[in-house]
Every structure is written in C-alpha cells, then in structure tokens.
Amino acid sequence: MQVIGKLPFxxxxxxxxxxxxxxxxxxxxxxxxxxxxxxxxxxxxKPEQLRIGIPEIRRSEWHIANSI
Numbered sequence: 001m002q003v004i005g006k007l008p009f010x011x012x013x014x015x016x017x018x019x020x021x022x023x024x025x026x027x028x029x030x031x032x033x034x035x036x037x038x039x040x041x042x043x044x045x046k047p048e049q050l051r052i053g054i055p056e057i058r059r060s061e062w063h064i065a066n067s068i
C-alpha cells in the first residue's frame with residue numbers, strides 16, 4: 001500500500017543516503033500522516049533483528065483502522 005508517494009530515503013550520493021538512513025524517515029509536512037502510521041513505518045524500517053514482522057504489522061492500530 002502506498003501512502004506518502006515517495007521513498008523514505010533517496011539520494012544519488014551514497015554518503016548522503018547513509019546519513020538520511022541513519023537519521024530515520026522524514027514525513028513530508030504537506031502530507032497528512034497519523035502518529036500510528038509514522039510509528040509503523042519506523043518499526044518496519046528498523047534493522048532486521050529489531051524489525052517487526054507481518055503479524056505485528058497486521059495487529060498495528062494503523063493497519064486495523066485502514067484495512068478493507
């Protein structure tokens with residue numbers, strides 16, 4: 001599902017891209033995104049050993065509220 005319409009990190013310069021990744025995702029102020037959505041994105045983008053899986057995503061408040 002696409003919500004924001006752009007990649008969470010994007011830069012052609014590798015060093016700048018790594019800095020963006022280390023800083024975490026930025027949510028565009030001109031796009032509406034709830035705190036629940038932002039928490040879910042941050043949890044999905046964590047390193048593999050800390051990342052939530054599909055069952056946790058399905059139980060998240062944002063997913064439950066936005067599932068068809």
